[in-house]
Amino acid sequence: AQELVESGGGSVQAGGSLRLSCAASSITYSTYCMSWFRQAPGKEREGVASLYTPSGDTHYLASVKGRFTISQDNAKNMVYLQMNSLKPEDTAMYYCAAGAKSCPSLSDASYNYWGQGTQVTVSS
Numbered sequence: 001a002q003e004l005v006e007s008g009g010g011s012v013q014a015g016g017s018l019r020l021s022c023a024a025s026s027i028t029y030s031t032y033c034m035s036w037f038r039q040a041p042g043k044e045r046e047g048v049a050s051l052y053t054p055s056g057d058t059h060y061l062a063s064v065k066g067r068f069t070i071s072q073d074n075a076k077n078m079v080y081l082q083m084n085s086l087k088p089e090d091t092a093m094y095y096c097a098a099g100a101k102s103c104p105s106l107s108d109a110s111y112n113y114w115g116q117g118t119q120v121t122v123s124s
Contacts, residue, residue, distance in 0.1 A: 002115070003028045004096045009118030012086055020081040020118060022096030028113045029053070029077040033103030035111065036070060036081045038092035038120075047106025048094070049081060059104035064090075086122045093117040 008020040024034065035050035049070035050059045058070055069082040079096065099112030 003113045004098060004115035006094065006096045006115045006118040009094060009120045011121040011123065014087055014122055014124050016086050016122070017082070017084045018086065018120060020083070020094055020096075020120075022079040022081075022115060024077045024079065024096075024098060026077060028098040029074075031099040031112070033098060033100040033105065033111075034070075034072065034079040035097045035100070035103075035105070036079075037095045037097055037106075037108055038090075039095070040092040043092075045095075045108050047108060050100075050104030050106055051079060052103040053079075057104055059106060061106060083120070086120075088122050088124045091120060091122050093119050 003025045005023045032053045036048045037045050038048050039045040048061050051070045053072050067085045071080045095117045096115040097111040100110035
């Protein structure tokens with residue numbers, strides 16, 4: 001069984017919104033650190049938003065702060081990324097990750113579990 005499954009990607013125009021969902025297994029959700037990363041073609045993967053599930057503490061990439069919100073539903077082992085005011089530079093494959101020991105964290109080296117990704121395309 002897949003530990004992390006993303007959904008909700010798609011194509012939108014600049015200024016639009018999307019909500020990504022990440023369904024986690026009980027194993028991955030119990031790591032208490034759930035985050036979103038993205039990777040655009042030809043670019044390094046970067047951390048977008050991170051959430052420490054016991055406290056709700058969050059951390060965001062500076063360029064998305066105020067536009068993106070990471071949230072949780074503990075009863076369903078779900079994590080979400082609400083993305084508003086989307087820009088063409090937000091276009092990327094978005095990945096859900098879990099497992100960093102120090103959290104919140106936007107360092108991808110810290111994570112043990114990764115989803116398959118969901119594509120987000122923002123047109124101008």
